[in-house]
Amino acid sequence: xxxxxxxxxxxxxxxxxxxxxxxxxxxxxxxxxxxxxxxxxxxxxxxxxxxxxxxxxxxxxxxxxxxxxxxxxxxxxxxxxxxxxxxxxxxxxxxxxxxxxxxxxxxxxxxxxxxxxxxxxxxxxxxxxxxxxxxxxxxxxxxxxxxxxxxxxxxxxxxxxxxxxxxxxxxxxxxxxxxxxxxx
Numbered sequence: 001x002x003x004x005x006x007x008x009x010x011x012x013x014x015x016x017x018x019x020x021x022x023x024x025x026x027x028x029x030x031x032x033x034x035x036x037x038x039x040x041x042x043x044x045x046x047x048x049x050x051x052x053x054x055x056x057x058x059x060x061x062x063x064x065x066x067x068x069x070x071x072x073x074x075x076x077x078x079x080x081x082x083x084x085x086x087x088x089x090x091x092x093x094x095x096x097x098x099x100x101x102x103x104x105x106x107x108x109x110x111x112x113x114x115x116x117x118x119x120x121x122x123x124x125x126x127x128x129x130x131x132x133x134x135x136x137x138x139x140x141x142x143x144x145x146x147x148x149x150x151x152x153x154x155x156x157x158x159x160x161x162x163x164x165x166x167x168x169x170x171x172x173x174x175x176x177x178x179x180x181x182x183x184x
Contacts, residue, residue, distance in 0.1 A: 031095035031102075037083045044075035067109045067168045077105070100169070115166035123159035126152055151184075158184050 031037055049071035080097045081104075087094060094102065106113035130152040133139055142148070158180040165177035 029096040029099050031080065031083070031097035034083060034095060036086070037079055037097070040079035040082060041072075041076050044079055045072050048075060061108075063107065063109045068170060069109065069168075098169070110167050111169055112166040116163045119159050119163035119166060123156055123163065126155045126159060130156070154180075154183050 076097070080102050084094055084102045096102075100112075103112050105111055106116075110116055130149070133148060133152070139145055158177075161173070161176040161180040165173040167173075
Protein backbone atom coordinates (compact mmCIF):
# COMPACT_ATOMS: atom_id res chain seq x y z
CA UNK A 1 0.00 0.00 0.00
CA UNK A 2 2.76 2.47 0.93
CA UNK A 3 4.75 1.38 -2.13
CA UNK A 4 1.86 2.18 -4.47
CA UNK A 5 1.30 5.52 -2.70
CA UNK A 6 4.99 6.39 -3.12
CA UNK A 7 4.83 5.45 -6.80
CA UNK A 8 1.75 7.62 -7.30
CA UNK A 9 3.49 10.56 -5.59
CA UNK A 10 6.60 10.03 -7.71
CA UNK A 11 4.48 9.91 -10.86
CA UNK A 12 2.68 13.08 -9.84
CA UNK A 13 5.94 14.95 -9.19
CA UNK A 14 7.43 13.72 -12.47
CA UNK A 15 4.31 14.88 -14.35
CA UNK A 16 4.40 18.30 -12.67
CA UNK A 17 8.12 18.65 -13.44
CA UNK A 18 7.52 17.84 -17.13
CA UNK A 19 4.61 20.30 -17.34
CA UNK A 20 6.76 22.95 -15.67
CA UNK A 21 9.54 22.44 -18.21
CA UNK A 22 7.13 22.84 -21.13
CA UNK A 23 5.49 25.92 -19.62
CA UNK A 24 8.93 27.55 -19.46
CA UNK A 25 9.28 26.99 -23.20
CA UNK A 26 5.96 28.67 -24.02
CA UNK A 27 6.23 32.16 -25.50
CA UNK A 28 3.87 34.60 -27.14
CA UNK A 29 3.32 34.30 -30.88
CA UNK A 30 6.25 35.32 -33.05
CA UNK A 31 4.31 38.32 -34.36
CA UNK A 32 3.73 39.65 -30.84
CA UNK A 33 7.50 39.70 -30.26
CA UNK A 34 8.35 41.23 -33.66
CA UNK A 35 10.14 44.54 -33.08
CA UNK A 36 8.59 46.18 -36.15
CA UNK A 37 5.08 45.27 -34.96
CA UNK A 38 5.63 46.42 -31.38
CA UNK A 39 7.17 49.72 -32.53
CA UNK A 40 4.31 50.32 -34.98
CA UNK A 41 1.69 49.57 -32.32
CA UNK A 42 3.39 51.81 -29.76
CA UNK A 43 3.69 54.70 -32.26
CA UNK A 44 0.11 54.33 -33.53
CA UNK A 45 -1.28 54.17 -29.99
CA UNK A 46 0.57 57.29 -28.87
CA UNK A 47 -0.36 59.28 -32.01
CA UNK A 48 -3.94 58.09 -32.55
CA UNK A 49 -5.31 57.18 -29.16
CA UNK A 50 -3.83 59.95 -27.05
CA UNK A 51 -3.57 59.86 -23.30
CA UNK A 52 -7.24 60.56 -22.57
CA UNK A 53 -9.74 57.82 -21.88
CA UNK A 54 -11.54 58.57 -25.14
CA UNK A 55 -10.50 57.18 -28.48
CA UNK A 56 -8.44 60.28 -29.30
CA UNK A 57 -10.94 61.88 -31.65
CA UNK A 58 -11.30 58.75 -33.75
CA UNK A 59 -14.80 58.24 -35.13
CA UNK A 60 -16.04 54.93 -33.76
CA UNK A 61 -19.17 53.23 -35.03
CA UNK A 62 -21.71 51.83 -32.56
CA UNK A 63 -20.92 48.34 -33.90
CA UNK A 64 -17.25 48.70 -33.05
CA UNK A 65 -18.15 49.90 -29.57
CA UNK A 66 -20.62 47.01 -29.17
CA UNK A 67 -17.93 44.49 -30.15
CA UNK A 68 -15.46 46.14 -27.77
CA UNK A 69 -12.87 47.37 -30.27
CA UNK A 70 -10.71 50.06 -28.68
CA UNK A 71 -8.34 52.46 -30.36
CA UNK A 72 -5.37 50.40 -29.14
CA UNK A 73 -6.97 47.25 -30.57
CA UNK A 74 -7.39 48.99 -33.92
CA UNK A 75 -3.73 50.07 -33.86
CA UNK A 76 -2.70 46.46 -33.28
CA UNK A 77 -4.95 45.31 -36.11
CA UNK A 78 -3.62 47.92 -38.56
CA UNK A 79 0.01 47.28 -37.59
CA UNK A 80 -0.48 43.50 -37.88
CA UNK A 81 -1.66 43.89 -41.47
CA UNK A 82 0.99 46.50 -42.37
CA UNK A 83 3.81 44.31 -41.02
CA UNK A 84 2.34 41.21 -42.71
CA UNK A 85 2.18 43.08 -46.03
CA UNK A 86 5.84 44.15 -45.65
CA UNK A 87 6.91 40.60 -44.76
CA UNK A 88 5.09 39.08 -47.75
CA UNK A 89 6.65 41.68 -50.07
CA UNK A 90 10.11 40.70 -48.80
CA UNK A 91 9.35 36.98 -49.17
CA UNK A 92 9.27 36.37 -45.41
CA UNK A 93 6.73 34.03 -43.80
CA UNK A 94 3.46 35.31 -42.37
CA UNK A 95 3.51 35.44 -38.56
CA UNK A 96 0.77 34.76 -36.06
CA UNK A 97 -0.30 37.57 -33.74
CA UNK A 98 -1.90 36.80 -30.37
CA UNK A 99 -2.06 33.13 -31.39
CA UNK A 100 -4.00 33.81 -34.59
CA UNK A 101 -3.26 34.30 -38.25
CA UNK A 102 -3.84 37.84 -39.57
CA UNK A 103 -7.41 37.56 -40.85
CA UNK A 104 -9.32 40.55 -42.16
CA UNK A 105 -12.35 41.64 -40.16
CA UNK A 106 -15.80 41.55 -41.74
CA UNK A 107 -17.51 44.96 -41.65
CA UNK A 108 -14.52 46.02 -39.50
CA UNK A 109 -15.98 44.26 -36.44
CA UNK A 110 -16.20 40.46 -36.94
CA UNK A 111 -12.75 39.03 -36.32
CA UNK A 112 -12.99 35.62 -38.04
CA UNK A 113 -16.02 35.65 -40.37
CA UNK A 114 -15.61 32.11 -41.77
CA UNK A 115 -15.34 30.61 -38.29
CA UNK A 116 -18.41 32.55 -37.18
CA UNK A 117 -20.35 31.33 -40.22
CA UNK A 118 -19.38 27.69 -39.67
CA UNK A 119 -20.16 27.88 -35.95
CA UNK A 120 -23.60 29.30 -36.72
CA UNK A 121 -24.17 26.57 -39.30
CA UNK A 122 -23.30 23.93 -36.68
CA UNK A 123 -25.66 25.63 -34.24
CA UNK A 124 -28.43 25.53 -36.85
CA UNK A 125 -27.76 21.85 -37.62
CA UNK A 126 -28.03 20.98 -33.92
CA UNK A 127 -31.27 22.93 -33.55
CA UNK A 128 -32.79 21.32 -36.63
CA UNK A 129 -31.75 17.87 -35.37
CA UNK A 130 -33.29 18.57 -31.98
CA UNK A 131 -36.55 19.79 -33.51
CA UNK A 132 -36.73 16.78 -35.81
CA UNK A 133 -36.08 14.43 -32.91
CA UNK A 134 -38.75 16.09 -30.75
CA UNK A 135 -41.27 15.86 -33.58
CA UNK A 136 -41.06 12.06 -33.71
CA UNK A 137 -44.25 10.58 -32.22
CA UNK A 138 -42.46 8.04 -30.03
CA UNK A 139 -39.46 10.24 -29.13
CA UNK A 140 -40.51 10.84 -25.52
CA UNK A 141 -40.62 7.10 -24.94
CA UNK A 142 -37.01 6.52 -25.98
CA UNK A 143 -34.84 5.57 -23.00
CA UNK A 144 -32.20 8.15 -23.94
CA UNK A 145 -34.64 10.97 -24.76
CA UNK A 146 -33.55 13.30 -21.96
CA UNK A 147 -29.87 12.62 -22.49
CA UNK A 148 -30.13 13.35 -26.22
CA UNK A 149 -32.18 16.47 -25.50
CA UNK A 150 -29.64 17.81 -22.96
CA UNK A 151 -26.74 16.92 -25.26
CA UNK A 152 -28.30 18.93 -28.10
CA UNK A 153 -28.86 21.92 -25.84
CA UNK A 154 -25.28 21.77 -24.51
CA UNK A 155 -24.02 21.49 -28.10
CA UNK A 156 -26.11 24.50 -29.16
CA UNK A 157 -24.64 26.47 -26.26
CA UNK A 158 -21.11 25.50 -27.34
CA UNK A 159 -21.69 26.56 -30.96
CA UNK A 160 -23.26 29.83 -29.83
CA UNK A 161 -20.20 30.69 -27.71
CA UNK A 162 -17.91 29.56 -30.50
CA UNK A 163 -19.51 32.08 -32.84
CA UNK A 164 -19.26 34.82 -30.19
CA UNK A 165 -15.58 34.01 -29.53
CA UNK A 166 -14.70 34.06 -33.23
CA UNK A 167 -16.56 37.36 -33.61
CA UNK A 168 -14.46 39.00 -30.91
CA UNK A 169 -11.61 37.31 -29.09
CA UNK A 170 -11.65 38.45 -25.46
CA UNK A 171 -10.61 36.55 -22.35
CA UNK A 172 -14.25 36.06 -21.32
CA UNK A 173 -15.42 34.91 -24.77
CA UNK A 174 -12.43 32.56 -25.06
CA UNK A 175 -13.21 30.94 -21.71
CA UNK A 176 -16.92 30.64 -22.48
CA UNK A 177 -16.07 29.02 -25.83
CA UNK A 178 -13.52 26.58 -24.42
CA UNK A 179 -15.51 25.60 -21.32
CA UNK A 180 -18.70 25.18 -23.37
CA UNK A 181 -16.86 23.03 -25.91
CA UNK A 182 -15.38 20.87 -23.17
CA UNK A 183 -18.88 20.33 -21.74
CA UNK A 184 -19.92 18.61 -24.96
